[in-house]
Amino acid sequence: MVATLxxxxxxxxxxxxxxxxxxxxxxxxxxxASAFTSAGKxxxxxxxxxxxxxxxxxxxxxxxxxxAPAFQMFFALLCAVAAVVYLVDxxxxxxxxxRRRPPSSGPYGGW
Numbered sequence: 001m002v003a004t005l006x007x008x009x010x011x012x013x014x015x016x017x018x019x020x021x022x023x024x025x026x027x028x029x030x031x032x033a034s035a036f037t038s039a040g041k042x043x044x045x046x047x048x049x050x051x052x053x054x055x056x057x058x059x060x061x062x063x064x065x066x067x068a069p070a071f072q073m074f075f076a077l078l079c080a081v082a083a084v085v086y087l088v089d090x091x092x093x094x095x096x097x098x099r100r101r102p103p104s105s106g107p108y109g110g111w
Contacts, residue, residue: 007063014062014072017080021055024083027091035097041090051086054079 028051033044041047058079061072 010073011063014058014076017076017083018055018058018062020087021051021058021079021083024086024091025051025055028086031094031098035094036090038097039090039093041093047086047090050082054082 025048028044028047031044036042036044036047042050057075061076061079063072
């Protein structure tokens with residue numbers, strides 16, 4: 001019973017890392033490439049490679065219901081670090097350089 005609970009917690013933890021990595025990758029894809037150079041961060045292509053690999057590896061580390069080897073946790077933690085660094089450091093730095101459309105109050109704009 002305890003082993004089953006541990007496997008379920010392990011599965012939920014690795015699934016959360018995959019979701020975090022995917023969220024960071026989706027956010028990256030929505031940002032313009034010029035914002036990264038304006039903010040003084042790595043280019044969008046480099047961050048795309050980092051987060052793309054992190055998302056793929058985190059998906060591969062989500063175990064089957066029978067458990068997973070311990071080395072998968074190491075790779076999952078590396079993926080989590082990449083996603084957290086992007087979401088905590090790069091995303092706030094790039095956000096001011098991202099164009100947002102002003103909300104319209106009707107079908108003809110805000111007049």
